[in-house]
Amino acid sequence: MTPVTPKSPGVVERRRVRVVGGLPRPRPSAGSGARRPGNRTPWLYLAPALVVLGGLLVYPIYQLGLMSFFQYTQAQVSGGEPTTFEGFGNYAELFSDSQFWQVLLATVLFAAACVVSTLAAGCALAVLLTRVRAVPRLVLMLAALGAWATPAVTGSTVWLFLFDPDFGPVNRIFGLGDYSWTYGRLSAFFLVLLEVVWCSFPFVMVTVYAGIRAVPSEVLEAAALDGASQWRIWRSVLTPMLRPILMVVTIQSVIWDFKVFTQIYVITNGGGIAGQNLVLNVYAYQQAFASSQYSLGSAIGVVMLLILLAVTLVYLRLLRRQGEEL
Amino acid sequence: MNLVRGLVRRPWRLAAEVSALLIAAVVAFPLYWMVLSAFKPAGEIESTEPRPWTLAPSLDSFRRVFGQQEFGRYFVNSLVVACTVVVASALIAFLAATAVTRFRFRFRTTLLIMFLVAQMVPVEALTIPLFFLMRDFGQLNTLGSLILPHIAFSLPFAIWMLRGFVKAVPEALEEAAYIDGASRTRFLWQILFPLVFPGLVATSVFSFISAWNDFLFARSFIISDTSQSTLPMALLVFYKPDEPDWGGVMAASTVMTIPVLIFFVLVQRRLVSGLGGAVKD
Numbered sequence: 001m002t003p004v005t006p007k008s009p010g011v012v013e014r015r016r017v018r019v020v021g022g023l024p025r026p027r028p029s030a031g032s033g034a035r036r037p038g039n040r041t042p043w044l045y046l047a048p049a050l051v052v053l054g055g056l057l058v059y060p061i062y063q064l065g066l067m068s069f070f071q072y073t074q075a076q077v078s079g080g081e082p083t084t085f086e087g088f089g090n091y092a093e094l095f096s097d098s099q100f101w102q103v104l105l106a107t108v109l110f111a112a113a114c115v116v117s118t119l120a121a122g123c124a125l126a127v128l129l130t131r132v133r134a135v136p137r138l139v140l141m142l143a144a145l146g147a148w149a150t151p152a153v154t155g156s157t158v159w160l161f162l163f164d165p166d167f168g169p170v171n172r173i174f175g176l177g178d179y180s181w182t183y184g185r186l187s188a189f190f191l192v193l194l195e196v197v198w199c200s201f202p203f204v205m206v207t208v209y210a211g212i213r214a215v216p217s218e219v220l221e222a223a224a225l226d227g228a229s230q231w232r233i234w235r236s237v238l239t240p241m242l243r244p245i246l247m248v249v250t251i252q253s254v255i256w257d258f259k260v261f262t263q264i265y266v267i268t269n270g271g272g273i274a275g276q277n278l279v280l281n282v283y284a285y286q287q288a289f290a291s292s293q294y295s296l297g298s299a300i301g302v303v304m305l306l307i308l309l310a311v312t313l314v315y316l317r318l319l320r321r322q323g324e325e326l
Numbered sequence: 327m328n329l330v331r332g333l334v335r336r337p338w339r340l341a342a343e344v345s346a347l348l349i350a351a352v353v354a355f356p357l358y359w360m361v362l363s364a365f366k367p368a369g370e371i372e373s374t375e376p377r378p379w380t381l382a383p384s385l386d387s388f389r390r391v392f393g394q395q396e397f398g399r400y401f402v403n404s405l406v407v408a409c410t411v412v413v414a415s416a417l418i419a420f421l422a423a424t425a426v427t428r429f430r431f432r433f434r435t436t437l438l439i440m441f442l443v444a445q446m447v448p449v450e451a452l453t454i455p456l457f458f459l460m461r462d463f464g465q466l467n468t469l470g471s472l473i474l475p476h477i478a479f480s481l482p483f484a485i486w487m488l489r490g491f492v493k494a495v496p497e498a499l500e501e502a503a504y505i506d507g508a509s510r511t512r513f514l515w516q517i518l519f520p521l522v523f524p525g526l527v528a529t530s531v532f533s534f535i536s537a538w539n540d541f542l543f544a545r546s547f548i549i550s551d552t553s554q555s556t557l558p559m560a561l562l563v564f565y566k567p568d569e570p571d572w573g574g575v576m577a578a579s580t581v582m583t584i585p586v587l588i589f590f591v592l593v594q595r596r597l598v599s600g601l602g603g604a605v606k607d
Contacts, residue, residue, distance in 0.1 A: 301451030
């Protein structure tokens with residue numbers, strides 16, 4: 001076959017250092033296709049992805065939007081009544097419902113709390129990882145990977161069991177008697193938050209840690225030679241270099257935590273007592289599949305979609321401002 | 327990093343190491359408690375004085391889990407769904423990532439932005455239209471209704487992440503291959519594919535997890551034919567809010583978590599280097 005086959009890890013390693021280090025790098029030349037303009041090959045390669053995404057992502061989004069403008073309940077699903085065009089009727093109904101606003105507020109506050117706690121825990125532990133020797137690092141890394149790997153459903157049931165008023169160890173350790181965590185609104189949200197942070201901080205920790213490790217040691221040495229203090233190195237050298245990575249993990253966390261479903265559904269048993277722990281996602285699901293209000297559920301889905309789209313646009317603007325090349 | 331470490335004085339490092347170990351213990355505690363409870367005899371689980379050990383480990387809970395319903399079948403179903411999703415999305419994403427990194431063509435940047443935006447789409451919001459789509463194609467109650475959406479939803483992230491790995495393969499290599507007379511297809515599968523493989527493994531973690539953990543689709547699309555259920559649904563059989571069978575829940579959770587743990591440990595190193603490269607590139 002070919003005479004040159006470089007070992008792939010080396011390739012990855014080299015690129016990581018160069019790229020994450022944020023050093024000026026030569027713009028990659030245009031792909032080989034540039035020499036053959038009008039080539040159909042890329043579209044051939046893209047075809048399977050585009051077909052799958054078109055059918056199972058774009059089309060459902062279109063359907064979601066469409067449904068939110070129609071009256072679509074159990075009667076229409078079974079074919080008993082014709083579907084009628086409602087215009088913005090569903091949205092009007094939604095926006096005049098005080099529960100919707102309450103759920104929206106809860107979703108935003110809950111997601112914000114999750115993002116802040118996850119980032120704080122993840123970054124702090126990533127820094128901690130760089131300060132310890134191999135054995136404690138491996139132990140912490142393995143524990144974090146375990147939490148990361150735990151499926152959301154099992155994680156939720158385990159945390160529920162840990163905080164169980166009758167048989168859970170947490171209430172015993174802290175002497176809380178038979179205090180029920182899922183009964184109160186805030187304590188239930190707090191329990192869900194703990195589970196969410198537990199299973200999502202490892203992603204932040206591992207990513208930020210990989211980023212810190214990828215900073216070339218010459219840069220740090222140069223800073224130290226110039227007489228920069230520890231704190232100064234962190235603030236003026238590492239933080240700017242890590243900014244792209246921090247941005248990615250922040251955006252990812254916002255997106256994940258805004259869409260929390262399983263944890264709320266399992267821990268608060270479908271949204272808590274009288275729906276006190278509903279977030280948009282669970283709310284839409286309950287409207288659609290529990291109350292058969294498919295069009296209302298779709299309208300909530302559209303609202304979520306628009307909010308996340310706004311977040312994405314902010315992200316894209318930030319990327320562009322940094323001069324990222326896609 | 328030696329330098330950074332060198333700047334920290336000894337006592338600080340000791341304190342850092344002790345706290346790292348303590349935090350590791352706290353983080354691992356839920357998993358420890360899960361496995362422990364799965365092995366505890368019934369009397370000890372339903373005890374108001376829970377102890378962090380057991381002197382009489384028993385397999386009763388596991389027996390109950392595997393005895394009740396068709397747990398083995400659910401396990402196989404979950405495995406089929408997750409593996410199909412991993413293989414299919416890896417292959418499709420590899421082709422697409424090659425297209426967007428190795429070629430320049432019209433709408434390339436637009437497509438990339440679309441892939442980025444697609445990652446943000448709340449999967450859960452699409453459950454409603456997908457439900458009707460699956461119904462219209464007669465796919466409700468089949469494993470296909472779980473596999474297809476998961477392939478679609480794991481693709482954008484996989485493509486985005488693989489891009490970095492494909493880019494890392496030097497272009498000179500491609501030219502050398504063509505000069506040696508390799509065809510485009512041959513270059514793609516015999517040279518590029520093996521080189522990008524570590525990246526594919528790192529990427530597949532995410533598709534594996536999303537498919538293996540899926541709860542929402544299983545709950546919404548597998549409505550009447552329980553023989554097509556997957557593990558997350560089976561787990562909830564034991565969890566009844568009023569009177570949960572904690573032993574059963576913990577045993578089922580253990581069984582469900584172990585394959586993911588194995589998968590993670592296997593790809594752990596590639597994951598770290600993969601994330602370090604991909605998130606930035």
